[in-house]
Amino acid sequence: MEMIDLLLKRRSVSVRLITEPGPSEEQLDLILRAATRVPDHGKLAPWRIQILRKDGQRRLGDFLAALFAREMPEANEKQIEFERQRPQRAPLLLVVTSKPRPSPKVPELEQLLSGGAVCQNILVAAQALGVAANWITEWPAFRPEVVEHLGHDPATDRILGFFYLGTASERPDERPRPALEDVVSEWAGAPAPAAENEDVA
Numbered sequence: 150m151e152m153i154d155l156l157l158k159r160r161s162v163s164v165r166l167i168t169e170p171g172p173s174e175e176q177l178d179l180i181l182r183a184a185t186r187v188p189d190h191g192k193l194a195p196w197r198i199q200i201l202r203k204d205g206q207r208r209l210g211d212f213l214a215a216l217f218a219r220e221m222p223e224a225n226e227k228q229i230e231f232e233r234q235r236p237q238r239a240p241l242l243l244v245v246t247s248k249p250r251p252s253p254k255v256p257e258l259e260q261l262l263s264g265g266a267v268c269q270n271i272l273v274a275a276q277a278l279g280v281a282a283n284w285i286t287e288w289p290a291f292r293p294e295v296v297e298h299l300g301h302d303p304a305t306d307r308i309l310g311f312f313y314l315g316t317a318s319e320r321p322d323e324r325p326r327p328a329l330e331d332v333v334s335e336w337a338g339a340p341a342p343a344a345e346n347e348d349v350a
């Protein structure tokens with residue numbers, strides 16, 4: 150497929166529709182190489198990617214279930230089990246974390262955006278290889294306990310996304326996209342401010 154067709158037809162596959170098998174080792178290597186080839190001002194590589202195979206997914210699930218149960222004493226077994234299964238919903242899970250580095254030249258926002266590019270490249274590379282992928286945050290991405298449990302510093306580092314990878318059980322429907330005219334405009338300069346005390350003839 151032409152690259153432009155891929156970009157114009159790209160679609161995520163909902164995690165509900167992702168099943169076995171996961172990507173091969175060769176596909177995973179290609180996805181990771183594409184993911185890390187992103188604009189990165191100052192060559193800081195201010196992001197990390199973690200690969201969670203079955204053991205990692207299970208252990209993260211156990212952690213989420215325990216955290217959820219601790220914070221929601223009224224939660225029932227079914228809800229706790231759902232949290233345990235959350236990271237185990239697809240054959241392979243990638244976690245992308247932003248790890249900003251102190252830099253006088255590269256603002257933190259740029260480093261964060263570079264991480265967003267890593268995330269998007271994962272989706273595009275996966276689709277190019279026929280691997281189904283879904284970029285999800287959900288509550289665990291925003292919890293410092295989870296950031297720390299994954300070995301990062303909650304004071305500085307942020308989870309940008311969990312990427313569920315596998316095989317699509319069905320083809321996703323088309324998803325409406327914004328009309329170009331709603332989000333794109335021409336700009337050729339701001340109107341000149343009205344001069345003060347301008348003589349009106």
Ligand SMILES: Cc1cc2nc3c(=O)[nH]c(=O)nc-3n(C[C@H](O)[C@H](O)[C@H](O)COP(=O)(O)O)c2cc1C
Nearest residue numbers: 159160161162272283284285286287288309310324
């Ligand atoms: C940063 C980020 C976080 C997201 N988190 C979630 C999420 O937690 N749950 C969800 O259903 N979709 C989430 N999405 C949306 C999906 O990844 C996806 O964009 C959406 O289903 C449309 O897919 P497509 O435009 O890639 O086809 C998130 C998207 C982004 C960019």
